[in-house]
Amino acid sequence: MRIVRKGLIGIFVLVMASFLCGAASAAEPIKVGVVLPLTGSMAKFGEIERRSFEMALEEINAKGGVKGRKIELVFEDDTGKPDVGRSAVEKLISRDKVPVVTGGYSSAVVAAAAPVAHQLKVPFVICTGAADDVTEKGYEYVFRINPTASEYPEATKSFLKGVAKVKTAVILYENTQFGQSSSKAFEEDCKELGIQVLMKEGYSAGAIDFKPLLTNVKAKNPDLIYMVSYVLDASLLIRQAKELDINPKLFVGGAAGFTLPEFQMSAGPAAEYVFSATLWTPNLRDKDYPGAKKYFDNFRARYKSDTEYHGAEAYASMYVVADALKRTKSFTPKDVRDALAATNMKTAFGPVKFISYGKKTQQNKLPTYLVQWQDGKLETVWPKDVATKKALYPTPKWSARK
Amino acid sequence: MDVFLQILVAGFLKGGLYALIGIGMTLIMGVMGIINLAHGQLMMVAMYVTFVLHSFFGVDPYLSLFVAMPALFLLGVVIQKYLLNPLIKAETILPENQVLMTVGIGMVLTEVIRFIFKSDYKSVTTSYTGATFFLGSISFSWALVVAFGIAVAFTVAMFFFLIKTDLGRSIRATAQDKDAAILMGVNTRRITVITFGLGTALVACAGTLLVPVYYVFPDLGGPFTAKAFIITILGGLGSTVGAIFGGVTLGLAESLGATYLGMEYEDIVGLTIFVLVLLFLPGGFKRLTKV
Numbered sequence: 244m245r246i247v248r249k250g251l252i253g254i255f256v257l258v259m260a261s262f263l264c265g266a267a268s269a270a271e272p273i274k275v276g277v278v279l280p281l282t283g284s285m286a287k288f289g290e291i292e293r294r295s296f297e298m299a300l301e302e303i304n305a306k307g308g309v310k311g312r313k314i315e316l317v318f319e320d321d322t323g324k325p326d327v328g329r330s331a332v333e334k335l336i337s338r339d340k341v342p343v344v345t346g347g348y349s350s351a352v353v354a355a356a357a358p359v360a361h362q363l364k365v366p367f368v369i370c371t372g373a374a375d376d377v378t379e380k381g382y383e384y385v386f387r388i389n390p391t392a393s394e395y396p397e398a399t400k401s402f403l404k405g406v407a408k409v410k411t412a413v414i415l416y417e418n419t420q421f422g423q424s425s426s427k428a429f430e431e432d433c434k435e436l437g438i439q440v441l442m443k444e445g446y447s448a449g450a451i452d453f454k455p456l457l458t459n460v461k462a463k464n465p466d467l468i469y470m471v472s473y474v475l476d477a478s479l480l481i482r483q484a485k486e487l488d489i490n491p492k493l494f495v496g497g498a499a500g501f502t503l504p505e506f507q508m509s510a511g512p513a514a515e516y517v518f519s520a521t522l523w524t525p526n527l528r529d530k531d532y533p534g535a536k537k538y539f540d541n542f543r544a545r546y547k548s549d550t551e552y553h554g555a556e557a558y559a560s561m562y563v564v565a566d567a568l569k570r571t572k573s574f575t576p577k578d579v580r581d582a583l584a585a586t587n588m589k590t591a592f593g594p595v596k597f598i599s600y601g602k603k604t605q606q607n608k609l610p611t612y613l614v615q616w617q618d619g620k621l622e623t624v625w626p627k628d629v630a631t632k633k634a635l636y637p638t639p640k641w642s643a644r645k
Numbered sequence: 646m647d648v649f650l651q652i653l654v655a656g657f658l659k660g661g662l663y664a665l666i667g668i669g670m671t672l673i674m675g676v677m678g679i680i681n682l683a684h685g686q687l688m689m690v691a692m693y694v695t696f697v698l699h700s701f702f703g704v705d706p707y708l709s710l711f712v713a714m715p716a717l718f719l720l721g722v723v724i725q726k727y728l729l730n731p732l733i734k735a736e737t738i739l740p741e742n743q744v745l746m747t748v749g750i751g752m753v754l755t756e757v758i759r760f761i762f763k764s765d766y767k768s769v770t771t772s773y774t775g776a777t778f779f780l781g782s783i784s785f786s787w788a789l790v791v792a793f794g795i796a797v798a799f800t801v802a803m804f805f806f807l808i809k810t811d812l813g814r815s816i817r818a819t820a821q822d823k824d825a826a827i828l829m830g831v832n833t834r835r836i837t838v839i840t841f842g843l844g845t846a847l848v849a850c851a852g853t854l855l856v857p858v859y860y861v862f863p864d865l866g867g868p869f870t871a872k873a874f875i876i877t878i879l880g881g882l883g884s885t886v887g888a889i890f891g892g893v894t895l896g897l898a899e900s901l902g903a904t905y906l907g908m909e910y911e912d913i914v915g916l917t918i919f920v921l922v923l924l925f926l927p928g929g930f931k932r933l934t935k936v
Contacts, residue, residue: 284864286764418909446908449868451859454655455903455911462648475766475860486777487651487784509768509860513775 272308272315273574275564276335276344278356283322284448287474287505288348292371292557293318294546296346298538299561309568317341321352328352332359332367342579343368343567345560348553350374350392350421357385365576366583370560371553374420379602384576386583386597386605388563389556392421393428395498395520398613399469400432402518402625407636409466409492411439415456415480416471416497418445425471425497441465448476453483460484466492474500478510485513485641492637493518498611502551507619514616516638521614523552523592524623526631534591551621552592559592647782652904653897654783660896661793662851666869667876667888668800669847675820675883676840677729679743683751684848685869690754691717691849692861693762699769699856706769706856707791713853714846721845724750725838751866759863768860792854799850800889807885816840820883848873875919881931890930894918 277296280289296316304313317339321328328347335341336359344360345368347353353372360367361382369377369385373392378385390397403409412433416422426443433440441463446456457480460468468491470480477500484494494517500506501519510517523532525539538558542550563586568574571582584605587596597605613625617632624634666688673681694713698704704712728750732742776787807813818826819836827833876895880887895915902914922929 282759282764284764284766284862287766290765444907444909446903447912450903450908450911451855452655452659452900453908455652455900456908458648458651458655459904475768478768479859482775483786485775486786488777488779505766505768509766509770511770511774 270312272313273568274315274317274339274341275568276317276319276332276339276341277346278319278321278328278331278335278344278352279346280323280348280352281318281320283324285323285349285473287503288371288553289320289323291550291554292346292348295538295542295550295554295557296561298541298545299558299565303561303565309565314565314568321348321356323349323352325351325355329355329359332356333363336360336363336365341365342574342576343564343583345564346370346557347372349419350377350424351419353377354420357382360384364580366580368560368564368583370556372421374424375603376424378604378606381604383605384580386586386607388560388592388595388607389522390609390611391603391606392424394608395425395522395611396429396432396469397520398611398625399429399495399497399518399520400436402613402634403432403436403438403467406625406634407467407493409438411441411463411465412467412469413441413460413463413465413491414443414469414471415460416443416445417448417473417476419448421499422471426469429469429471429497438467446476448473450476450479453480454487457483457487457489461487461489464491467495468493469495469497470501471497472500474503474505475509477501478506478514481510481513481517488641490638490640494638495519498522498552502614502621504549504551507616507621512644514619515644516615516617516635518613518615518624518634521552521612522609523555524612524614524621524629524631526623527593527629531589532591532593533589538591555592559590559595562590563588563595648904650783652900654785656897656900657893658786658789658793658896659900660893661796662789662855662892663872663876663896664800664889664892665796665851665854666848666873667880667892668803668885669844669851670873671877671880671883671885671888672816672840672847673844674877676816677743677837679741679747680874680877681747681841681844682744682870682874683724683747683754683866684844684873685871686751686754686866687717687720687845688848688852688855688869689861689863689866690720690758691852692856692865693758693767694849695853695856696767696769696861699771700767706771706853707795710795710850710853713849717849718842718846721842722838724845725841729841730834730837751870755863755866762863764863766860766862769856771857774857786858788857792858795854796851799847800885803847804885812839872915875915877929878919879922879929881929884929884931887929887931894930 319331321331343366347369348371350372357377361384366384369387375391375393378387414426416426496519498520502521507514525536527535566588567582572578593609595607614621615624622632624630670684691713695706695709698709729743773787777784815831819833876891880891898914899911903911
């Protein structure tokens with residue numbers, strides 16, 4: 244509450260200040276639109292990303308902004324709903340006249356908002372929404388920094404190949420664009436690795452009782468349970484798996500909900516040993532991920548809470564946009580788009596370069612990582628060269644835990 | 646077989662909670678003849694009360710029943726007395742003014758809670774969250790079993806209250822025939838206020854019992870209002886016994902559907918039964934039991 248109020252006052256002061264002095268001086272700030280879920284069921288992620296955007300913004304402005312002008316962020320709330328996200332982007336473009344829009348959390352929102360950016364010819368730099376087809380439609384004005392949903396399980400795949408050689412798997416996913424995209428990709432990976440998929444089933448988010456689903460899973464007795472879920476479904480799934488005494492050799496989450504501190508808080512000791520795919524960890528090598536650790540430490544010092552890959556995506560996204568604004572010939576959307584297309588830089592979230600491969604266009608390609616909850620902390624366990632701890636495998640039976 | 650038994654248990658336990666949610670709505674329905682579309686939102690408020698008591702004062706969720714229920718009873722009384730009853734007098738084009746009012750109240754409650762607590766997911770983790778015991782190979786969640794027990798206790802108490810006490814008889818009289826009740830000297834205005842309070846307190850109880858096994862966020866109310874509505878229709882409007890049957894039926898149907906058809910169809914199963922009952926058994930289970 245206090246933070247919101249402070250934020251509001253801050254914004255108010257900023258707005259007033261820009262009215263009072265901005266109008267007079269020639270160096271008005273450059274507006275950049277950001278669309279995020281600030282309320283609604285995904286607001287938690289939106290908050291981490293907003294804070295990260297603001298941190299990056301302050302750092303950039305403190306160093307003199309771009310071309311002697313400061314950058315100003317205009318946040319719009321998409322409430323996690325596609326229709327609202329769509330009109331939020333329309334509003335940013337037509338009313339606020341921003342030359343570039345960034346943000347975009349949920350896949351469904353991004354899928355609805357990307358065509359708007361494409362039609363109105365204003366570049367949209369997506370930082371989180373991961374459903375594959377968004378960058379498969381040849382939208383000239385749409386860029387994406389994060390890997391697509393189908394690439395999330397890459398590290399999991401190599402871990403399964405190298406360490407945990409399991410034979411059978413069950414895939415559970417939230418029935419949304421992101422869930423479908425991710426689970427389909429993992430199913431194909433299983434086929435490639437010779438893992439038999441015993442069951443693949445979707446569920447709708449927000450259920451009270453996952454026992455019907457999990458009872459079926461228990462009857463199948465798989466070696467591996469792969470879940471694509473947002474944060475509280477994730478913790479209910481794990482808690483109820485414990486209640487039903489389901490003992491696979493490993494539980495793996497497909498990113499999204501499983502890396503948030505809230506997951507650990509809500510699932511409690513049941514979170515131990517759970518693996519998750521992730522796109523980023525704070526202890527990546529500085530060579531390719533300059534400032535990753537610094538971002539993590541600063542965030543924690545400033546907001547007294549942890550950040551994770553979603554925040555890093557937002558933080559890096561701000562730098563990518565600022566970089567393009569520095570290089571652009573003018574601040575028309577067309578020139579900014581061309582500058583973005585030529586991006587080739589290293590950020591805290593990894594190297595960013597928009598390339599075309601397969602069916603995808605203007606898509607950044609990055610490796611993914613595997614993390615595991617150990618003693619209440621999220622430790623990187625794979626690939627080996629960036630691991631902070633050794634992977635604990637196989638997962639002990641529930642009855643054998645303390 | 647194990648799968649089937651486990652699902653039966655899960656569905657039954659969930660059904661107990663559903664029954665408690667449904668009874669509150671059906672009471673209000675019976676006495677006032679309106680559907681209270683803020684029912685789920687009131688439950689959400691009770692859940693936040695429980696959450697606050699737990700995280701700031703360390704009160705056990707089950708103990709906070711003693712705070713949440715009276716608090717929500719009062720809230721219900723205030724809503725009925727100052728927001729719904731005055732509408733009876735107002736002459737307007739729409740006859741269902743009070744129903745529209747409840748929709749508005751639901752929205753206000755959601756936004757007020759969002760303003761105070763933000764949209765964050767909150768959860769209450771206690772020592773018995775996730776605690777289980779096994780009968781054979783069937784797992785029982787302690788929290789849900791306790792919730793089921795309390796739900797049954799309240800339902801039975803409610804039943805005797807309605808049948809045996811003076812106030813209970815007045816409530817039933819008002820539900821059966823308002824004019825006749827007035828002629829017999831029942832203060833129906835006071836009865837509506839008490840009934841709304843009672844209905845709200847019951848759903849508050851359900852909400853509090855749900856807290857240790859679920860989570861809380863402001864937009865939680867809507868889906869539960871819809872569930873309460875389905876249960877009420879299943880059971881027959883205004884019937885307490887019907888609401889119990891309706892709740893358990895919905896719980897079982899959802900669980901069985903989720904197991905044998907797929908978890909994606911959980912909600913569809915409930916709604917399909919809803920439509921079937923409306924088509925083939927209008928009036929719900931009340932028609933079969935006559936209570």
